[in-house]
Amino acid sequence: MKQRYLVIDVALCHDCNNCFIACKDEHVMNNWPPYTEAQPRHGHRWMNIQRKERGQYPRIDVAYLPMPCQHCENAPCIAAHPDCISRRDDGIVLIDIEKAKGKKELVDSCPFGAIYWNEDAGVAQKCTMCAHLLDNGWEIPRCAHSCPTGAIQFYTLEPSEMEKKVADEKLERYLPGYNADAHVYYKNLFRYEKLFIAGGVIRDNECLEDAEVTLTGEEVKASQKTNYFGDFKFDNLEPGEYSIAVNGDEVKRVYLDTSLNVGTISV
Numbered sequence: 001m002k003q004r005y006l007v008i009d010v011a012l013c014h015d016c017n018n019c020f021i022a023c024k025d026e027h028v029m030n031n032w033p034p035y036t037e038a039q040p041r042h043g044h045r046w047m048n049i050q051r052k053e054r055g056q057y058p059r060i061d062v063a064y065l066p067m068p069c070q071h072c073e074n075a076p077c078i079a080a081h082p083d084c085i086s087r088r089d090d091g092i093v094l095i096d097i098e099k100a101k102g103k104k105e106l107v108d109s110c111p112f113g114a115i116y117w118n119e120d121a122g123v124a125q126k127c128t129m130c131a132h133l134l135d136n137g138w139e140i141p142r143c144a145h146s147c148p149t150g151a152i153q154f155y156t157l158e159p160s161e162m163e164k165k166v167a168d169e170k171l172e173r174y175l176p177g178y179n180a181d182a183h184v185y186y187k188n189l190f191r192y193e194k195l196f197i198a199g200g201v202i203r204d205n206e207c208l209e210d211a212e213v214t215l216t217g218e219e220v221k222a223s224q225k226t227n228y229f230g231d232f233k234f235d236n237l238e239p240g241e242y243s244i245a246v247n248g249d250e251v252k253r254v255y256l257d258t259s260l261n262v263g264t265i266s267v
Contacts, residue, residue: 003091004129004183005155005162006068006144007171011188012151013064019047022146023127032132037097037121044116046127047143052192054259059198059233063191065174066152068143069093069114069127070182080109090156091183092129100124111178190236197254198233199262201226201246208267217242 023046027039039046050065071093072078078085084099085106095115100106106124107115115126130141138145144154155162165171171185186192197215201208207230214223215234218241226232237256244252246267254262 001089002156002158003162004071004134005091005157006071006129006141006184007153007155007165007169007187008066008184009151009153009187010063010065010191012149013049013066014149014151015049015051015062015064016148017049018146018148019066019143019152020045020049022142023047026130026133026142032128034097035094035128035132036125037118037123039125040118040120044118044125046114046116046125048114050192054196055198056261059231059261061191061196065186065189065192066143067112067114067174068184069110069129070112070174070180070184071127071129072178072180072182074179074181076111076178076180077106077109077115081106085109088131092131092134094128094131095124095126097121097123097125111180112175194235195237195239195256195259196233196235197237197242197244197256197260197262198231199244199252200264201230201232202264202266211267212247214245214248215242216245 028041029038031038046068048067050067053060053062055061071091075087075093078087084096084103087093100123102122104117107117115124118125133141140154144152166185169187171187172189173182174186201211209226209228209230211226212223213226213232222234224232239257241255243250246265251265252262254260
């Protein structure tokens with residue numbers, strides 16, 4: 001049957017926290033049995049926006065990674081606690097709020113850190129993908145409904161349709177090494193996970209526009225022109241050794257283990 005999916009574009013998330021606030025608005029002081037208890041006002045981030053700064057001043061950027069429950073097909077939490085966590089036919093993973101009472105160990109069963117402990121209710125909780133709304137006619141959950149940039153998109157698709165979408169749009173899962181087959185996919189995930197090399201080129205103390213900069217690594221050879229300010233930036237890189245050439249002449253060799261501003265290169 002059709003499955004529920006979230007697709008999150010890292011490049012469009014600006015950390016406005018509308019999704020986080022919408023989740024709080026829906027769940028704080030609101031019980032939605034049998035889906036979940038009311039969410040505590042503080043401490044729970046069912047839509048947890050992770051942040052990462054890359055590079056060094058003045059060539060830096062910041063990426064934001066919204067992280068709800070990944071609603072995995074092979075959910076580690078279900079494998080650890082099949083008695084009180086289950087996956088619906090539409091792919092949504094839910095915690096049984098009665099069977100999970102007092103079982104704080106559920107929190108540690110999620111490798112993504114998406115399960116939280118409600119001390120007052122004595123139960124573990126997490127994102128439900130707003131299943132209570134979807135089951136009552138809503139077409140999308142509150143997080144997607146509230147996103148002003150369209151960074152969070154919700155889909156109800158056949159698995160084959162989603163497979164095509166993943167291939168066509170080059171979507172990725174976060175931390176695929178867990179082999180959880182998450183139903184949350186990401187676009188432009190390299191902005192959070194990968195590295196960049198950036199710098200500037202000058203000649204006679206003036207910014208050099210349209211200089212041909214070539215980056216060569218073990219598995220990479222890419223070229224681009226410097227902009228009006230003489231700047232260049234190569235992104236989506238793996239750690240390793242790279243050579244930088246300007247107009248065909250090697251000017252710098254670097255080892256990349258973190259995103260790097262190589263500074264100003266005079267030619």
